[in-house]
Amino acid sequence: xxxxxxxxIGAVVIDHGNRILLVKRGHPPGEGYWAVPGxxxxxxxxxxxxxxxxxxxxxxxxxxxxxxxxxxxIVPSDYPDCDEHFVLIDLLVEPYKSRVVPGSxxxxxxxxxxxxxxxxxxxxxxxxxxxxxxxxxxxxxxxxSLKKYVLPLPGG
Numbered sequence: 415x416x417x418x419x420x421x422x423i424g425a426v427v428i429d430h431g432n433r434i435l436l437v438k439r440g441h442p443p444g445e446g447y448w449a450v451p452g453x454x455x456x457x458x459x460x461x462x463x464x465x466x467x468x469x470x471x472x473x474x475x476x477x478x479x480x481x482x483x484x485x486x487x488i489v490p491s492d493y494p495d496c497d498e499h500f501v502l503i504d505l506l507v508e509p510y511k512s513r514v515v516p517g518s519x520x521x522x523x524x525x526x527x528x529x530x531x532x533x534x535x536x537x538x539x540x541x542x543x544x545x546x547x548x549x550x551x552x553x554x555x556x557x558x559s560l561k562k563y564v565l566p567l568p569g570g
Contacts, residue, residue, distance in 0.1 A: 424452030474515030481564025
């Protein structure tokens with residue numbers, strides 16, 4: 415087994431209808447599972463740049479990163495197709511548009527109501543969704559509810 419530690423960057427995008435953007439993963443780990451758009455942080459790349467790059471590559475969406483909203487991990491035992499340990503850093507992103515165009519590494523993508531999500535979700539995405547549902551104030555836009563939980567971005 416390779417002993418590789420990687421950093422994954424994700425984009426938690428919630429539109430004006432309080433729907434979350436999810437992609438159906440086309441590659442391991444978690445191929446066929448639904449997750450927030452994301453991928454590897456490349457050496458020398460800033461977290462914000464990686465987030466926006468992966469978001470646009472996987473969904474065609476652009477937006478404004480608001481801060482770090484979630485940190486999680488994937489360990490090799492989480493998926494049968496995973497041989498790396500991933501530390502996941504998810505940024506909350508306000509979208510500039512909501513027209514989704516799935517990229518080549520996503521089997522599908524779209525905005526989904528937080529109470530009616532596709533399955534299966536990756537374990538980190540399931541934990542993130544529980545956090546989001548728990549912390550949205552009824553009658554308030556989800557982004558406004560979640561902004562108080564974001565950590566400032568590096569250099570921001």
